[in-house]
Amino acid sequence: MKIKEIAEKIEGKVITGEDRLDEVVEKGFAADLLSDVLALTEESSCLITGITGPQVIRVAEVLNIPLIIIARGKQPSKALVESARAAGIPVILTNKTVFETCGILYSNGMKPCKIKIFHGVADESSSFVD
Amino acid sequence: MWEEKFRLVYRVKPMDLASAGSASSQIKVELQRNGIEEDVVRKVGIICFEAEMNMILYSTGGKLKVEVWPDRIEILAEDDGPGIEDLQKAMEPGYSTAPPWAQDYGFGAGMGFPNMKQNSDVFDVETKPGEGTRIHSVVYRSKDNETP
Numbered sequence: 001m002k003i004k005e006i007a008e009k010i011e012g013k014v015i016t017g018e019d020r021l022d023e024v025v026e027k028g029f030a031a032d033l034l035s036d037v038l039a040l041t042e043e044s045s046c047l048i049t050g051i052t053g054p055q056v057i058r059v060a061e062v063l064n065i066p067l068i069i070i071a072r073g074k075q076p077s078k079a080l081v082e083s084a085r086a087a088g089i090p091v092i093l094t095n096k097t098v099f100e101t102c103g104i105l106y107s108n109g110m111k112p113c114k115i116k117i118f119h120g121v122a123d124e125s126s127s128f129v130d
Numbered sequence: 131m132w133e134e135k136f137r138l139v140y141r142v143k144p145m146d147l148a149s150a151g152s153a154s155s156q157i158k159v160e161l162q163r164n165g166i167e168e169d170v171v172r173k174v175g176i177i178c179f180e181a182e183m184n185m186i187l188y189s190t191g192g193k194l195k196v197e198v199w200p201d202r203i204e205i206l207a208e209d210d211g212p213g214i215e216d217l218q219k220a221m222e223p224g225y226s227t228a229p230p231w232a233q234d235y236g237f238g239a240g241m242g243f244p245n246m247k248q249n250s251d252v253f254d255v256e257t258k259p260g261e262g263t264r265i266h267s268v269v270y271r272s273k274d275n276e277t278p
């Protein structure tokens with residue numbers, strides 16, 4: 001899906017990266033913890049999140065994340081908007097929840113990104129993994 | 131002997147949330163500009179970001195150093211304190227002492243150490259309560275170089 005189509009489907013507003021609206025984004029990942037994004041994603045995909053601090057843009061730079069969608073009507077910090085603009089990363093704001101945003105994008109053909117599964121349980125007493 | 135190609139050094143200030151992550155993203159750009167392999171850049175970026183964030187959130191400040199060698203990237207993150215009381219516990223996935231305000235910024239997953247380890251070929255941490263923490267990580271640039 002093109003970024004501009006994504007914005008339309010989720011009734012979102014593009015606030016940065018307006019010159020990249022014709023780029024295609026095929027995969028998505030949703031998280032509210034940056035370490036989860038860093039730990040789990042194995043390939044570039046857009047990020048659907050409620051995080052509003054500028055660090056999310058740093059993570060996007062490190063991982064080549066092509067698009068950030070900030071859900072549930074959260075307002076990004078000024079620092080986020082400035083960082084995104086400087087980095088040329090598109091950001092879309094939507095009033096929909098992360099759940100609904102993901103549902104809409106999924107049903108329009110967006111795929112989940114490949115992730116690593118962590119079985120790193122240091123404590124033997126917690127044995128929910130085979 | 132193969133010689134070091136170049137090194138990048140950044141000072142990381144405590145509680146400096148506004149520029150948090152900027153050292154890591156600059157490192158990423160520099161490595162990319164110098165033609166370092168993409169998967170290596172990604173790993174190094176992740177390791178640096180986690181180390182940088184930890185220094186900002188938990189330490190009194192420190193230095194993030196990246197050395198580029200023909201066969202590997204060496205990362206050194208050193209801070210001046212306060213050190214980690216129980217390192218084994220700190221390394222467990224999910225363990226975090228991040229304050230609630232930091233969670234609003236997306237921190238405190240307790241995945242920093244597991245994440246750094248996962249992306250490193252060599253990973254070790256030295257820490258002394260009252261003194262500081264020193265993280266050393268190596269990422270090899272090709273499979274052939276993994277065994278010296």
Ligand SMILES: Nc1ncnc2c1ncn2[C@@H]1O[C@H](COP(=O)(O)OP(=O)(O)O)[C@@H](O)[C@H]1O
Binds near residue numbers: 185212226227228238
């Ligand atoms: N440089 C450091 N100095 C002091 N304590 C640290 C440092 N890095 C990590 N820690 C401690 O280790 C814990 C686990 O770190 P980490 O795995 O990165 O998870 P998180 O940052 O999400 O808490 C932190 O919550 C903190 O208590």
Ligand SMILES: [Mg+2]
Binds near residue numbers: 183184238241243
């Ligand atoms: Mg951390």
